[in-house]
Amino acid sequence: MKDHAISWFEIPTEDLDRAQKFYEAIFEIQMIPMEFPGFQMRLFPISNPETGIGGALVKTSPGFYIPSESQGPLIYLNANPDVEIVLSRVENAGGKVTVPKTLISEEHGSMGVFIDSEGNRIAVHSIPQ
Numbered sequence: 001m002k003d004h005a006i007s008w009f010e011i012p013t014e015d016l017d018r019a020q021k022f023y024e025a026i027f028e029i030q031m032i033p034m035e036f037p038g039f040q041m042r043l044f045p046i047s048n049p050e051t052g053i054g055g056a057l058v059k060t061s062p063g064f065y066i067p068s069e070s071q072g073p074l075i076y077l078n079a080n081p082d083v084e085i086v087l088s089r090v091e092n093a094g095g096k097v098t099v100p101k102t103l104i105s106e107e108h109g110s111m112g113v114f115i116d117s118e119g120n121r122i123a124v125h126s127i128p129q
Helices: 016-027 083-090
Strands: 008-013 032-036 039-043 054-059 076-078 096-105 109-115 121-126
Touching: 008 016, 016 039, 016 054, 016 083, 083 096, 083 109, 083 121, 096 121
Parallel strands: 008 054, 076 121
Antiparallel strands: 032 039, 039 054, 096 109, 109 121
């Protein structure tokens, strides 16, 4: 674990287009389509794949990807400069905020949690400016 504890993440989706619209709306980004026979993904944009942490929305496949708002790991997505900016867009995009902006500490910044358009529990984090 040289520079980052996370190297890649995948968020399961039942409806890939709906999930893409949700994440593009709350983060104001454009996701990158990647498709292989029988496997569909939408990549989160990163500036440098060599040093950045990448991830994707992935179309569910039976028994492998299962959206959940209470089970499995909780990933934290980067919401810099302020968690509240991202959380304020969640409901209009079709999600639900379950933990509003919460200060972790002055040193470690703030976090929040939402349920996305696919029923996944996802967290956001921003570092102090």
